[in-house]
Amino acid sequence: MTRDEIMKIVEEENIHFFRLQFVDIFGFMKNVAIPRSQIEKALDGKIMFDGSSIDGFVRINESDMYLIPDYDTFVVLPWRNKEGIAAARIICDVYRADGETPFEGCPRVNLKRVLAEAKEMGYTMNVGTEAEFFLFEVDENGRATTETSDVAGYFSLDPEDKANDCRREIIETLEKMGFEIEASHHEVAEGQHEINFKYADALACADNTITFKWVVKSVAARYGLHATFMPKPIFGINGSGMHTNQSLFNLDGTNAFFEESSDLQLSNTAYKYIAGILKNAPSFVAVTNPLVNSYKRLVPGYEAPVYAAWSASNRSALVRIPAARGMSTRTEVRCPDPSTNPYLALAMMLNSGLDGIKNDLPVPGPVDKDIFEMNDEQMAAEGVTVLPGSLKEALDIFKANPLSKETLGDHIFEKYIEAKEAEWDSYRCSVTEWELENYLSIY
Numbered sequence: 001m002t003r004d005e006i007m008k009i010v011e012e013e014n015i016h017f018f019r020l021q022f023v024d025i026f027g028f029m030k031n032v033a034i035p036r037s038q039i040e041k042a043l044d045g046k047i048m049f050d051g052s053s054i055d056g057f058v059r060i061n062e063s064d065m066y067l068i069p070d071y072d073t074f075v076v077l078p079w080r081n082k083e084g085i086a087a088a089r090i091i092c093d094v095y096r097a098d099g100e101t102p103f104e105g106c107p108r109v110n111l112k113r114v115l116a117e118a119k120e121m122g123y124t125m126n127v128g129t130e131a132e133f134f135l136f137e138v139d140e141n142g143r144a145t146t147e148t149s150d151v152a153g154y155f156s157l158d159p160e161d162k163a164n165d166c167r168r169e170i171i172e173t174l175e176k177m178g179f180e181i182e183a184s185h186h187e188v189a190e191g192q193h194e195i196n197f198k199y200a201d202a203l204a205c206a207d208n209t210i211t212f213k214w215v216v217k218s219v220a221a222r223y224g225l226h227a228t229f230m231p232k233p234i235f236g237i238n239g240s241g242m243h244t245n246q247s248l249f250n251l252d253g254t255n256a257f258f259e260e261s262s263d264l265q266l267s268n269t270a271y272k273y274i275a276g277i278l279k280n281a282p283s284f285v286a287v288t289n290p291l292v293n294s295y296k297r298l299v300p301g302y303e304a305p306v307y308a309a310w311s312a313s314n315r316s317a318l319v320r321i322p323a324a325r326g327m328s329t330r331t332e333v334r335c336p337d338p339s340t341n342p343y344l345a346l347a348m349m350l351n352s353g354l355d356g357i358k359n360d361l362p363v364p365g366p367v368d369k370d371i372f373e374m375n376d377e378q379m380a381a382e383g384v385t386v387l388p389g390s391l392k393e394a395l396d397i398f399k400a401n402p403l404s405k406e407t408l409g410d411h412i413f414e415k416y417i418e419a420k421e422a423e424w425d426s427y428r429c430s431v432t433e434w435e436l437e438n439y440l441s442i443y
Helices: 003-012 036-043 107-120 164-176 202-222 268-288 342-358 376-382 391-400 402-429 433-439
Strands: 015-023 029-035 047-050 064-069 086-095 123-137 181-186 192-197 225-228 242-250 331-333
Touching: 003 036, 003 086, 015 036, 015 064, 015 107, 029 036, 029 047, 029 202, 036 047, 036 064, 086 107, 086 202, 107 123, 107 202, 107 342, 107 402, 123 202, 123 342, 164 181, 164 192, 164 202, 192 202, 202 225, 202 342, 242 268, 242 342, 268 331, 268 342, 268 391, 268 402, 342 402, 391 402
Parallel strands: 015 086
Antiparallel strands: 015 029, 047 064, 064 086, 123 192, 123 225, 123 242, 181 192, 242 331
């Protein structure tokens, strides 16, 4: 899309309000709203904001930053049309005060850098994310609860699925915004849902994922519901994952993972990529599974993989190879959850896979047994390693792996660790309901 095309839509759709969106290092969408009179200035990248007010960005003495828009992310917001007056949004990269230097703390800028390095190796990356979420009721004060009137189960139909109308409007809204929806269904747990949209190149996929979460929350609020992408909101039932389908393509447009004559029709590049994912997964989960709560989902028995292994079919393995071949040949990494910052998560997984290619890492054999049923000796014999069991453990492994800083850059790496260690320390010092229930009356 060009600047002139955007301005034509602004006139035709009577757009009076314009949202300049960007993402902080923790994956939270930020927004600068401007009136119609400032739209052309915004499209020229002349809008500034105070970067010192954003967690993990810059110090107060270097606060002025520019928002440089990506025209391809421009979209009219379907739910914001009131009496013929419309609103639109555009996603921006963050630049330093000179207006010419990309800010190294911008996750979108960082992902672009990693993708450029992959392109130098001869690859582009295609990704499709599957972000599950819960729809919960709110209380009389509008605060989120973990209650739901939706008692449907996996793939259930009406009338059990009480949130069906909300999910339908989410889909309709996404389609109006240009998403190609491939499927939607009720998930395993009560109140849990999944909407799948078509894969895209990695940058567009990260943009789409962050937009998807925003749309889901916005539409749910219109129905008096709270949508949450928290990984494990309720004990004892399945949590929400974000299975991430990913493949490398050669610069000539062919799928670098497909080789028709080989075993499983996977190329040597695909096997090396899988090897890199398995090697680096114990460290990159600090990013793909970024919350204390993330590790309440990564436990055996709830479909969330906790073991670094791969298989062509086994859903208890970290990496699964979906059945499709040819141009659709891909790997599915099953550990990420939807609380992750997709820009950082895709950068970490891409660089992990490329590490396997660069260093010609040997891939272990596939594990087609149910890993949850294997003992420690059996897992050791199969070469299966265990993912970290807590955010603290994940951060320690993350810090020890040189690939982490190489992928995120010094700024994001240091700010991310600082914030996540503070989060862990706050959790460690907290007294929980579980402790009170189990200890107060006994000791």
